Amino acid sequence: xxxxxLGIIFMMLxxxxxxxxxxxxxxxxxxxxxxxxxxxxxxxxxxxxEGSVVGFDGSYIIKGLEPGEYTFTVSYIGCKxxxxxxxxxxxxxxxxxxxxxxxxxxxxxxxxxxxxxxxxSARATERMAPMVVNVVSGAAIELSPDLNVADxxxxxxxxxLEQSNAGVGSYAIxxxxxxxxxxxxxxxxxxxxxxxxxxxxxLDMFPSELMDRIEVTKALTPDMEGDAVGGAMNLVMKNAxxxxxxxxxxxxxxxxxxxxxxxxxxxYSQNNTDYNSPHSKHPAGYSASxxxxxxxxxxxxxxxxxxxxxxxxSVGDRFFNNKLGLVIAGNVQSLHRGSETDFFTLGAxxxxxxxxxxxxxxxxxxxxxxxxxxxxxxxDYQFNHxxxxxxxxxxxYEREDQVRENNRILFTNYDFESKTGEVVHRTRNRTTxxxxxNSTLQGNHQLTARWKMDWSGVYSMAQRIRPDQLDFxxxxxxxxxxxxxxxxxxxxxxxxxxxxxxxxRDLSFYINTQIDLSSQFNIKLGGMYxxxxxxxxxxxxxxxxxxxFYESAITRKDRxxxxxxxxxxxxxxxxxxxxxxxxxxxxxxxSAYTQFKWDIDKKIELVGGVRAEHTIQGYxxxxxxxxxxxxxxxxxxxxxxxPSFHAKYIVNNKTNIRTSYFRSVIRPGFFEIVPxxxxxxxxxxxxxxxxxxxxxRTLANNIDLRFEFFPSPQDNLFIGAFYKDINDPIEEGIVVxxxxxxxxxxxxxxxxxxxxxxDMTKFFRQFGxxxxxxxxxxxxxxxKVxYEREDVNDNSSDIVAREVEQTRPLQGQxxxxxxxxxxxxxxxRGLEFQLANVFTGxxxxxxxxxxxxxxxxESMWQxxxxxxxxxxxxxxxxxxxxxxxxxxxxxxxxxxxxxxxVDYESQGNVGDNLVVRNDRYxxxxxxxxxxxx
Numbered sequence: 036x037x038x039x040x041l042g043i044i045f046m047m048l049x050x051x052x053x054x055x056x057x058x059x060x061x062x063x064x065x066x067x068x069x070x071x072x073x074x075x076x077x078x079x080x081x082x083x084x085e086g087s088v089v090g091f092d093g094s095y096i097i098k099g100l101e102p103g104e105y106t107f108t109v110s111y112i113g114c115k116x117x118x119x120x121x122x123x124x125x126x127x128x129x130x131x132x133x134x135x136x137x138x139x140x141x142x143x144x145x146x147x148x149x150x151x152x153x154x155x156s157a158r159a160t161e162r163m164a165p166m167v168v169n170v171v172s173g174a175a176i177e178l179s180p181d182l183n184v185a186d187x188x189x190x191x192x193x194x195x196l197e198q199s200n201a202g203v204g205s206y207a208i209x210x211x212x213x214x215x216x217x218x219x220x221x222x223x224x225x226x227x228x229x230x231x232x233x234x235x236x237x238l239d240m241f242p243s244e245l246m247d248r249i250e251v252t253k254a255l256t257p258d259m260e261g262d263a264v265g266g267a268m269n270l271v272m273k274n275a276x277x278x279x280x281x282x283x284x285x286x287x288x289x290x291x292x293x294x295x296x297x298x299x300x301x302x303y304s305q306n307n308t309d310y311n312s313p314h315s316k317h318p319a320g321y322s323a324s325x326x327x328x329x330x331x332x333x334x335x336x337x338x339x340x341x342x343x344x345x346x347x348x349s350v351g352d353r354f355f356n357n358k359l360g361l362v363i364a365g366n367v368q369s370l371h372r373g374s375e376t377d378f379f380t381l382g383a384x385x386x387x388x389x390x391x392x393x394x395x396x397x398x399x400x401x402x403x404x405x406x407x408x409x410x411x412x413x414x415d416y417q418f419n420h421x422x423x424x425x426x427x428x429x430x431x432y433e434r435e436d437q438v439r440e441n442n443r444i445l446f447t448n449y450d451f452e453s454k455t456g457e458v459v460h461r462t463r464n465r466t467t468x469x470x471x472x473n474s475t476l477q478g479n480h481q482l483t484a485r486w487k488m489d490w491s492g493v494y495s496m497a498q499r500i501r502p503d504q505l506d507f508x509x510x511x512x513x514x515x516x517x518x519x520x521x522x523x524x525x526x527x528x529x530x531x532x533x534x535x536x537x538x539x540r541d542l543s544f545y546i547n548t549q550i551d552l553s554s555q556f557n558i559k560l561g562g563m564y565x566x567x568x569x570x571x572x573x574x575x576x577x578x579x580x581x582x583x584f585y586e587s588a589i590t591r592k593d594r595x596x597x598x599x600x601x602x603x604x605x606x607x608x609x610x611x612x613x614x615x616x617x618x619x620x621x622x623x624x625x626s627a628y629t630q631f632k633w634d635i636d637k638k639i640e641l642v643g644g645v646r647a648e649h650t651i652q653g654y655x656x657x658x659x660x661x662x663x664x665x666x667x668x669x670x671x672x673x674x675x676x677x678p679s680f681h682a683k684y685i686v687n688n689k690t691n692i693r694t695s696y697f698r699s700v701i702r703p704g705f706f707e708i709v710p711x712x713x714x715x716x717x718x719x720x721x722x723x724x725x726x727x728x729x730x731x732r733t734l735a736n737n738i739d740l741r742f743e744f745f746p747s748p749q750d751n752l753f754i755g756a757f758y759k760d761i762n763d764p765i766e767e768g769i770v771v772x773x774x775x776x777x778x779x780x781x782x783x784x785x786x787x788x789x790x791x792x793x794d795m796t797k798f799f800r801q802f803g804x805x806x807x808x809x810x811x812x813x814x815x816x817x818x819k820v821x822y823e824r825e826d827v828n829d830n831s832s833d834i835v836a837r838e839v840e841q842t843r844p845l846q847g848q849x850x851x852x853x854x855x856x857x858x859x860x861x862x863x864r865g866l867e868f869q870l871a872n873v874f875t876g877x878x879x880x881x882x883x884x885x886x887x888x889x890x891x892x893e894s895m896w897q898x899x900x901x902x903x904x905x906x907x908x909x910x911x912x913x914x915x916x917x918x919x920x921x922x923x924x925x926x927x928x929x930x931x932x933x934x935x936x937v938d939y940e941s942q943g944n945v946g947d948n949l950v951v952r953n954d955r956y957x958x959x960x961x962x963x964x965x966x967x968x
Contacts, residue, residue, distance in 0.1 A: 059123055062096040063130040065089045065109060073133060073155070073748055076111035081118065094863065109133065111155075111748075152247045152273075155748035160250070165632065165642040166681050167254040167693060167739050167755065169193075169794070173247045173273075178867055180899035180915045182345060182368060182961075183407070184246065184270060185238035191251055192753070192794040192807035193266075195852045195875050198924065201372040201403035201437065202956035205237040209265030210253065210757060211788055211811035211848030215765065216264040216701055216735075221473055222272055222427055224491055225260060227539035227567065229469040229499040232706040236497075238268070240433045240469060242366035242409040244284070244347045247271045253757070254681060254695040254739045257628040257644035258547060258561060261677040261699050264735045264759060264788075272411050272429065275351045275360030279968070282349040286913070286963020289340055290371055291921075292956060293402075298375050299337040301402040301438040303464050307331040310502040312534035314574045314610050319658060322608035323576065328532070330599040333464050333505050335438065341371040341404075345961060360415045368407040372956070375400055379951045381883065381928075382446075386822050386834060390930055391888050393949065396444045404436040421481040431471045439463040442511075454516035459528065462598065464505040472496045485551040493543040501535040507598045523580055523596050529606060530598065533575035542566045555634040559644075562627040569705050573616035577606040615665060615711040615726070620654040622705075643680035650674075650702060650732075654709050665710050669728050675700045691743040701733035703765060707780045725770075725777045733782070735761045741792075753794040761786040761815075766846065767882050768817040776820055776836060776884055786815035788845065803858035811852075813845040819886040839886050844879060851876035851894075865905035873897045880926050890951055893925040911965035918958050926952035 065076045072093025079086030080097070086107075087095040106120040107129070114133035121127060152173030160170050169191050181187045185204045189196045196204030197214060206214040218225060219236040228236045250269040252259065259267060293300040313323035344367075351362035382394020409432070415425035441461040449456030477491045508528035512519040547561035579585075584602040630644035653670030679697035686692065712725040741755035763782040770779045790811035797804050819841045826832040844850075856871040873896070880892040898920045903913045927948040 058099050058101055059126050060096060060098040061100060061105075061107070061121075061123070061127045061129060062094065063128050064093040065095060065111070065131045065133065066093055067114065067133060067748070073111045073114065076109060076114075076133070078131070079108050079110070081106040081108045088862070096863070157248060158745055158748055158751055161751065162691065162743065162745050165640060165683065166252060166256050167695060167741050169251045169253070171249045176243050176246050176249070178869055178901060178903060179243070180869070180871060180901040180917050181243050182370075182915070183239045183243055184241040184249065186917075187243050187246075187249060188238060188251075188268065189873055190854050190856070190871065191249075192792050192854075193253070193790075193809040193811075193852070194251065195847075195849055195878075197847060199403075200374060200376070200401050200439070200954075201405075201435075202374050202924070202954065203239050203372055203403070203405070205239045206235055207238060207265075207268065208847045209251070209268075210759075210790060210792075210809070211813050211845060212265035212759070213766075213845055213847050215704070217266050217268060218260065218263050220267060220269040221429060222475060223269060224473070224475055224493050224543065224545065225541075225565075226471055226473055226495050227497040227541045229471060229497040229537075229539070231499050231501075231535060231537050231571070233704040234702075236471070237433075237469065240407065240409075240431050240471065241270060242347070242368060242407060244349075244366045245272055245364050245409050245411055245429075247273045254737065255677075255679055255697045255699060256642055256681060257630040257646045257677075257679055258559060260563065260626070261646050261648055261675070261697075262701055264699050264701060264733075264737060264761065272413070272427070273349055273351070273362050273364045275353060275362040275413060275415060277353060277357070279352040280349065280362075281968040282347070282965065284345070284347045284911075284913075284963055284965035286345045286915070286961045288343045288345075288915075288959065288961035290343070290373070290956075291958045291960075292373055292375065293339055293341060293371060294957075295339050297339075297957060298373070298400050299339060299402075300341050300371055300373070301335050301337055301400075301440065302404055302436060303333055303335050303438060305332055305436060305466050305502075308466070308503050310500065312503075312574045312576075312610070315534070315572065320609065323605060323610065324608070325603060325605050328576075328603075328605075330601075330603075332503065333507075334597065334599040335462075335464075343370045343959075343961065344368075345963065358417050360417075361412070363410075363412045365410040366408070368405070370405040370407070372403045372405060372959075373401040374954045374956050376955075377953045379949075381885065381888065381951070386824065389821070389886070391885055391928070393951070394446060396446070398442040398444075400440045402438045406434045408432045422479070424476070424478045427473070427475045427477070429471075429473045433469045435465075435467045437463075437465045437467070439465070449513075455514050456512075458511040458513060459508055460511050460521075460595065461506070461508045463507075466502060466504070468498075468500045468502075470496075470498050486548070488546070488548040490547070491543075491545040493541065493545070495539075495541040495543070497539040499535075499537050501533075504533050504535070505598060506531045506533075509596060511595075521595050523585070523601065529577045529579055530603075531575055531577045533573070535573050537569065537571040540568045557632050559630040559632070560628070563624070564626075565622075565624045567622040567624075569620040569622075571616060571618050571620070571706070571709075573611075573614065575611040578603040579606050580604070614658075614713075615656050615709055616713070617657045618654050618705075618709050619657065620652075620705040620709070622650065622652045622702075625649045638685050640683040640685065641681070642683075644678070646677045646679070648675050648677065648700065652702065652705075652708075654705060656709070666728075669708060669710075671708070671732075673732065675732075675734065689745045691741075693739070693741045693743065695737075695739045697737050699735050699737060701735070701765065703730045703732065703780070707765070712777075723775065723777050725779050727780050730765065730780055731763050731782050733761060733763050733765055735759055747798070749796065749798055751794065751796050753792065755792040755794075757788075757790055757792070759788040761788065764815055764845075766815060766817050768819075770818070770838075778882070778884070781817070783815055783817045786813065786845065788813040788848070798858070798860075801859055801861045803860065804855070805858060806853070806855040808851070808853040811848055811850060813848045814842060815845055816840050816842045820884050821886040841886055843889065846879045846882060849876035849878040849894075865903075865907075867903040867905075869901045871899045871901075873899075883928075888928050888930065890926045890928060891948075893927065895922050895924060896920065897922050909967045911967065913963055913965060915961040916958065917960075918956060921955065921958055924952075924954040924956075925950060 065073045076089040078095045089095045104122045109117045109131045154172045157170035157172035188207045193210045195208045197206040209217045214235045248271045252267045313327040347366040349364040353360045376399040378397040379393045380395045381391045411429035413427045417423040443459040473495045475493045479489045481487045507530040510522040543565040545563045549559045551557045581602040626648040628646035633641045651672045656667040677698045681695040684692040709726045738758045744752040764786040768781045770777045792809045794807040818838045824832045853874045859868040876894045879889045881890040900916045905911045927950045930949045
């Protein structure tokens with residue numbers, strides 16, 4: 036017993052006595068001269084990494100300090116650093132008030148990297164920028180309910196989204212301008228698009244987790260490329276931090292659409308898919324056989340409650356006395372999305388009352404498996420204070436495996452009352468792979484005290500592949516609501532399989548140089564050259580049931596035949612490769628600009644100049660075959676001078692008044708100027724389409740006015756107005772050619788677009804409100820078709836199609852869009868909540884051939900929620916929930932429902948607008964963990 040007690044005493048003597056010393060804490064607040072909290076400021080014990088970050092109520096706390104003398108260093112972007120030394124003998128409460136340093140602020144906003152992801156830095160950038168810009172910080176992105184850049188974008192004032200069939204928002208509509216009128220940058224350089232028809236980049240490809248911030252510039256300066264009317268979206272990727280950074284996260288979730296009460300999630304295996312068509316693997320003119328195709332990749336499976344997951348990792352640090360910086364970040368997402376859709380197509384036209392009958396009803400179920408991956412790294416080296424260089428690489432990938440099951444009812448062949456008649460069941464299996472690779476080498480050089488230069492060399496490649504897309508139809512006979520028979524037709528509804536792929540390759544070089552003639556006046560000169568090459572390939576084959584199989588199977592009408600269960604014959608051995616959709620295109624753009632900046636008495640800032648852009652755009656068709664009458668080569672060449680002027684009046688250090696003017700150019704997409712001609716069955720629209728080699732570029736004059744007030748580092752109030760005069764806008768219109776009617780891009784005179792914007796953020800201690808609203812009005816006149824009697828006075832005369840002009844808003848433009856988010860942030864408890872609402876007013880969703888019969892989308896609300904709990908040791912638990920109200924997307928035409936349509940429409944009452952589409956997407960949930968070090 037004695038030995039045990041002596042042992043315990045001996046062990047206690049070995050324990051350092053200082054663990055029994057009492058420990059204290061230091062807390063307080065950090066504010067500016069106006070006693071506003073400096074959120075994100077740091078309070079650090081000098082000579083150590085121990086400290087605290089100031090929360091949204093302006094408070095900080097440092098715990099576990101032993102008695103002794105400490106020096107605290109307080110830092111904040113744009114403020115003078117402050118130090119305070121105390122001798123700690125008890126708990127202390129010390130508050131700091133920092134003075135603003137405008138010179139430091141301007142320099143940090145332009146050059147700093149790792150500090151750009153804070154909310155306060157975003158507000159500072161908006162205040163200091165020479166043009167109209169909106170910034171979303173990395174911190175705001177991290178808390179939002181969004182997993183990709185597109186969803187983040189819709190929360191910016193003046194921005195709405197265009198959604199896919201699966202309910203995934205892909206393209207941004209800025210200030211009511213269709214998606215062609217904006218462009219996307221990554222780290223300040225333009226990237227090509229994988230889209231098969233257009234230049235715009237699908238923003239849902241980019242995981243939001245890779246972003247340091249997102250900048251939307253709504254008024255271009257001369258040193259920016261001039262092809263934006265709506266805005267330029269700059270995706271600033273994560274940068275190397277000042278200290279070691281390690282972040283990892285993992286989350287899982289699901290969509291309620293595919294629950295037991297919803298629809299099944301359908302999938303198919305692409306493991307056996309041949310990504311190269313028989314045509315591409317053999318010399319021109321090759322006749323394929325049925326042995327060149329496999330059926331093993333089109334067998335379907337069904338499941339319920341498939342699990343989503345999201346994984347992310349970021350690592351960064353600086354080495355060699357902070358000269359070398361490195362950041363590596365990656366993200367992988369596996370998601371299941373889809374919709375349950377009723378879709379109605381228009382048919383017979385009633386010339387007596389200018390109405391269109393609904394011809395078919397389609398019950399569609401979409402299942403989309405989305406696999407997204409993003410990786411980027413940045414390496415920068417600072418030789419000295421005057422010279423630095425960086426290398427940036429990014430690879431973004433998205434694959435969508437989509438199954439569309441569709442029951443199509445032709446009303447003339449079906450009796451809704453007895454539920455008897457013919458239904459066409461259609462299956463479409465479609466895989467779309469898109470990728471963007473970008474590599475950028477950049478240098479920054481301070482050549483003399485008044486002369487600096489930067490340059491960028493860029494290689495980018497964007498690709499899109501759709502291998503072996505299947506479209507398979509069969510006929511079903513209903514009797515009293517029961518299935519009487521299935522039929523795979525040998526002569527009608529022939530299945531098709533098609534291969535599409537395209538690529539855009541960019542080689543670009545940018546150079547900018549700035550000379551400071553005085554502390555108030557500088558001149559900036561620069562230029563850009565881009566060499567773009569595009570390749571597009573398309574081939575389609577059709578099939579019919581093998582004779583022997585068909586004769587034996589036709590008597591078995593008791594089952595729904597799957598494609599992989601049938602023996603097929605090849606209908607067109609050479610496919611459809613000889614058409615204008617196989618082409619090579621190129622574009623060479625050379626630009627130069629001159630720009631000045633003049634600060635007058637620290638109250639007025641003027642930025643202006645002119646940019647010149649020279650464009651050579653052309654195409655060459657391959658393997659024309661039956662289209663040999665077309666000119667195989669086309670080219671356009673033009674030069675545009677694009678002036679701009681921006682004025683900012685600095686009322687005080689919290690208030691700005693801005694006005695700006697800029698001229699911009701929108702070039703046609705390659706696909707639009709190629710003289711292709713494809714039927715509605717093979718396009719993404721409901722109409723036959725053809726290209727327009729005579730399509731001209733669009734020129735626009737843009738005016739902006741904005742009042743800005745920054746009551747605190749994280750708060751803002753913006754009130755703005757804009758006006759756009761658009762010459763030769765490019766829109767899809769209707770062309771009647773003999774007995775055929777085509778949807779074709781064209782230039783339609785002039786269009787106008789104007790509106791008002793309101794944007795505010797306000798925190799009340801831990802609570803905050805973020806809201807924005809945009810009113811937009813636009814007008815454009817295009818050609819439509821109307822059917823009339825050849826002789827209006829003779830009811831027996833022939834019915835003919837006539838082109839008429841229709842004035843309407845721009846496609847995709849809502850008169851009213853807005854966001855309102857309720858925020859709660861308590862740094863002391865590590866709690867953050869956000870309840871976010873997005874409102875999109877009615878807008879034209881799709882153009883139709885008929886006069887005043889465009890498809891409109893009804894106004895809709897989307898409610899999302901996110902929450903985070905942070906623990907002291909760096910672990911974060913988070914929840915993201917989207918579309919809590921299960922909001923449906925509804926399309927309609929401005930035509931009343933008739934009594935005969937109510938029975939099958941089931942969407943309203945007689946006289947209501949005729950609904951032509953209804954999509955339900957379900958709710959999506961994710962719950963996960965993050966760890967930050």
